[in-house]
Amino acid sequence: MAPTCRILVMASGNGSNFQAIIDAVADGRIPNSTIVQLVVNRGKAYATTRADNSNIPWEYFNLIAHGFQAKTDKDPESIQQARNKYDAALAKKILESNQRPDLIVLAGWMYIFGEHFLEPISKEGIKIINLHPALPGKYDGANAIERAYDDFQAGKLEGNKTGIMVHYVIKEVDAGEPLMTREIEIQKGETLDQVKERIHAIEHQLIVKATARVSQEILASKAQ
Ligand SMILES: Nc1nc2c(c(=O)[nH]1)N[C@@H](CN(C=O)c1ccc(C(=O)N[C@@H](CCC(=O)O)C(=O)O)cc1)CN2
Ligand SMILES: NCC(=O)N[C@@H]1O[C@H](COP(=O)([O-])[O-])[C@@H](O)[C@H]1O
Numbered sequence: 001m002a003p004t005c006r007i008l009v010m011a012s013g014n015g016s017n018f019q020a021i022i023d024a025v026a027d028g029r030i031p032n033s034t035i036v037q038l039v040v041n042r043g044k045a046y047a048t049t050r051a052d053n054s055n056i057p058w059e060y061f062n063l064i065a066h067g068f069q070a071k072t073d074k075d076p077e078s079i080q081q082a083r084n085k086y087d088a089a090l091a092k093k094i095l096e097s098n099q100r101p102d103l104i105v106l107a108g109w110m111y112i113f114g115e116h117f118l119e120p121i122s123k124e125g126i127k128i129i130n131l132h133p134a135l136p137g138k139y140d141g142a143n144a145i146e147r148a149y150d151d152f153q154a155g156k157l158e159g160n161k162t163g164i165m166v167h168y169v170i171k172e173v174d175a176g177e178p179l180m181t182r183e184i185e186i187q188k189g190e191t192l193d194q195v196k197e198r199i200h201a202i203e204h205q206l207i208v209k210a211t212a213r214v215s216q217e218i219l220a221s222k223a224q
Contacts, residue, residue, distance in 0.1 A: 015047025087117035166210035
């Protein structure tokens with residue numbers, strides 16, 4: 001039996017990019033790969049329904065709901081300790097799974113990982129990639145599309161261009177080596193929703209292409 005690349009997807013919301021990966025694994029655009037699990041940090045994430053519809057196991061694991069951080073905690077040091085414990089626990093879950101992934105894809109995962117997650121995962125040779133709706137070095141963090149659009153409206157968006165990237169994940173948010181990028185030129189008169197619609201359509205293509213590339217690289221290295 002041909003080796004397969006085991007993919008774990010992480011999401012926090014609608015999961016349309018997760019769905020793009022599901023569809024691409026099913027039709028072979030992401031060949032010789034299996035989605036072994038979905039992890040969400042928001043219980044009501046529609047991504048869980050998409051997982052159910054495709055018989056993909058999923059787990060809800062949340063910093064506060066699962067007791068790592070008190071909802072009322074405002075102390076930065078205490079919060080950091082809580083995040084470290086959450087990160088370590090999530091990494092342990094993944095590494096102890098009987099379906100340990102070869103690749104983790106962050107598809108709208110809205111939580112910043114610290115070293116307590118990244119280090120144990122990296123040590124086991126598991127790659128992590130992330131989809132981000134901005135170009136390398138621009139609009140790092142959440143709400144990137146909105147911030148680029150605001151700059152466009154203010155005439156400050158360089159060349160009226162923003163974009164999308166899939167990048168390797170490192171501690172510094174959205175600063176990891178880009179794997180694939182696409183430029184998007186915002187047109188005069190376009191509404192934010194119209195820009196978002198165009199970006200999301202291209203995201204679904206890019207996340208599939210990038211996941212396929214990395215999964216094939218992983219399989220090639222496994223074959224050696
Ligand atoms: N160590 C890293 N962790 C993550 C990366 C990364 O590159 N390095 N990418 C992000 C995804 N992301 C943008 O692509 C992103 C997601 C979330 C946030 C953020 O501000 N999160 C807040 C909570 C926000 C919320 O709950 O609504 C937080 O974690 O405190 C910034 C960037 C995934 N993780
Ligand atoms: N900083 C990370 C980030 O902003 N990610 C963005 O979350 C959305 C998830 O959509 P989805 O839940 O429909 O896949 C996507 O637009 C993705 O680029």
